[in-house]
Amino acid sequence: MAFLVSGTLRMAAQIADAQDSLRRKGKYSVQGPRVALTLSSPEVSASTVALLESVFQALGFESCPRREASVQDFLEELTGFREQLDAHRAPAGCVLVALVAPRGQLRQPQKLVRELSGCEALRGCPKVFLLLSSAPGASPKPGTFLTGLSELCGRCPHWSLLQLLTEVFRRTAGESSGAAHCPVLRSSLRGALCLGDVEPWGPEAFQGELAQFRERLDTRRSPVSCALVALMAHGGPQGQLLGADGREVQPEALVQELSRCRALRGRPKIFLLQACRGGHRDVGLGPTALPWFWRWLRAPPATPSHADVLQIYADAQGSSSGGPTPGSCDQADILVAYAAAEGCVAYRDEKGSDFIQTLVEVLRAAPEGDLLELLTEVNQRVCELDVRGPDCSESRKACLEIRSSLRRRLCLQA
Structure with a gap:
């Protein structure tokens, strides 16, 4: 009983600290475990899964299990994943779920999002969903998107996740052949989500951001x-x-x-x-x-x-x-x-x-x-x-x- 009370108080303190950090600093505290999960249908290629694992590692996720199932079973798999997180009785720092299936099969992803939103261990913590289409000719191609994200994570660890995604969107849309295609994000984050090991707004980040800002201005075709x-x-x-x-x-x-x-x-x-x-x-x-x-x-x-x-x-x-x-x-x-x-x-x-x-x-x-x-x-x-x-x-x-x-x-x- 004493162990249960101690664990409950420790969990409450960690949650309160995370919420207090978000309120004071305007960014999420991701000091707890970072857990990633890949749910993929059998048609997904091994190369796409390998690219996902490299992205997870670049973002600092320690646990990256993969579960292969039909799209109809994704909800059941995600329910089991939520129960496992709640059974640990300790809040996670951040969770990332990659959903990979043939194009057009992920028709109601909001059910999956709501399932994980009910996780007690993730209360007040950022929950990231990455929805990818693996069908040939799909737009954008997972390889282009994931390669760009992995490269940027290593080169700009001080950027927030929204900054990283915005730059990847720009590159992905620019590399699409034929009609321009651009990914889309939907966010209800309440603060900056920085997954790199570098303090996002430290002096080196200031200098690096200004250098990149200067380079972007110099490459503009229209005058400033x-x-x-x-x-x-x-x-x-x-x-x-x-x-x-x-x-x-x-x-x-x-x-x-x-x-x-x-x-x-x-x-x-x-x-x-x-x-x-x-x-x-x-x-x-x-x-x-x-x-x-x-x-x-x-x-x-x-x-x-x-x-x-x-x-x-x-x-x-x-x-x-x-x-x-x-x-x-x-x-x-x-x-x-x-x-x-x-x-x-x-x-x-x-x-x-x-x-x-x-x-x-x-x-x-x-x-x-x-x-x-x-x-x-x-x-x-x-x-x-x-x-x-x-x-x-x-x-x-x-x-x-x-x-x-x-x-x-x-x-x-x-």
Whole structure:
């Protein structure tokens, strides 16, 4: 009895931790066992099954049983699989079920999906179904789809599963002969599902994503008028972006990555950075010589100590960014908005970032305005707020820092 109670409490704690992780981080916790199952009809080729196994391994699934049955028996097989999962009395991290049958035979897959959705061990956990047609001439061919997915899993382990599938869809549709065919996904996921071993939004992922973004822009046939990149991460004491593994990268390196884009030569490049740039918590500055009746009626709001400053760097010696020379082509046409002043904490709470939310409000109110002036208004509103961090009960002040080498006015909407 004690063992049963202990196991039940442990299972409840794991489920609660997974749900809490999803709520706080916006992504699924897949620390539990990853289980994959292949249900295939006898007509399925051995090569297709081998490709499936390589995909399972690339996604980090430890248990990958295969059961061969007629399509009419898939539901019974899946019921047995669900009962086995529930019998272990411990939640799984993620489950992937591959259903492979001749084209046109999987006519009611939702019955199979609902069967697994009732699994207690998978409550709150992601359940992935991969439906493949093995008939000759089927579109898309399983070989093309699975080969592309397996290759991408190994090359981009920090991507979420939806990112991987979107890229595979693009490749599959592009390689289809004759009429264009593209796979389709249906998702009710509540967060990002990252199955790779790499922290999905670490510094290396930022750099890799920007490099691929730059390459895609350079291969576009149509011109690009503007690029906007929003980065949200933990920040270090020197302003560097920190990953979960402690590795770091300077934001300037990310800016330089996009500055090398040929398609953006002479075009505006906008960066929004929501990250701490140090550990200082600014209490702000208040007026020191107030008449007694003003002090008695109300205290005027404090002003952030970094506010109301304009610095103009006319040469390289005046710049502390560590980036290219301000007058060089690589440094021109860049607008960077930091959520915090240099050395300070960037605040956000369960509702999100004050910087991003205020920016959205200002852009919606005046979408045709000059972006540099709109960001100045955003800073005014943010400076008026009193914020409290998770480890501080006293009010603090926040102030943006805007760096610009734009050579023209930038209005995002005419």
